[in-house]
Amino acid sequence: MGRRSIPIRNSNAGSWREHLLSELDKLEQLPAGTDNFSPHRPRSEVLNFARQIADSLKREDLLLPLLAAGSDGSLQIKWQKDSRELSFFISPAGAEFVRVSSSGEIEEGPLREPAQANELIAWMLAAA
């Protein structure tokens, strides 16, 4: 494993949103498929829900999220801040969040609407 360098703070307001939307566009270009071994194009309702999260979030000072597609038409949006992690898993069956605290505790729950992401982002950004 290489040495981890210090992340570059995202100083360009709004760029995380552009990044997220751009990454969703890339995921939309993935091939459709059914095997269990590789990522596939997320379903349209999944992509739409992810775009609604981007529209709903009020904070502009976020780092860039990681986006990746699952083998089952789902996708993950993941932010990390210091030792905290927040992921949204969006699938055709619904959306859920997972947050990992600084102590490593894992909590998951339903993400009932895109705007709920704001309170979860606030948790991630709060001082440890």
Next chain:
Amino acid sequence: MTGAVSGSSLDDPRIGKGEIVWRLIPSHWYRADPNDPNSPRQVAEIAFSGDVSVLRQKLAPEALVDSVYNGRFAEFGILELSADDLRNRGFVFEHEHDPEWGTDTHFLLRRAGVDGVTKQAKFQRLNQTQKVILARIANAKPLLREPK
């Protein structure tokens, strides 16, 4: 969430004690922090969504991985997982025959749950917490083989 049950009644005994299973990892699931492209790549939790195929190492040598499905997995990474460790953490194995891999080679990593109607034990897909746990295991040591 459906309650977890002891996996012993569902877990497939064909995967024996001390065995190693492989999860194939394409580059899409092995990524650097987008804020720091030079950071070490890590396995993302989404690598364990849906039906999570694993292969028994002793029946699926690297040469087989590279040749099945017309070489489709030749550029995939290989994550080694201890079957004992997975079982100790509550995961179970479900056999899914795939003739391309040969007999008793291809399994799905599952959670043991209870059917809401029949109350019978049944295999379920992994929950989000289990995906986080698997990503932790995956990133605790280097992959056996990194994806290209």
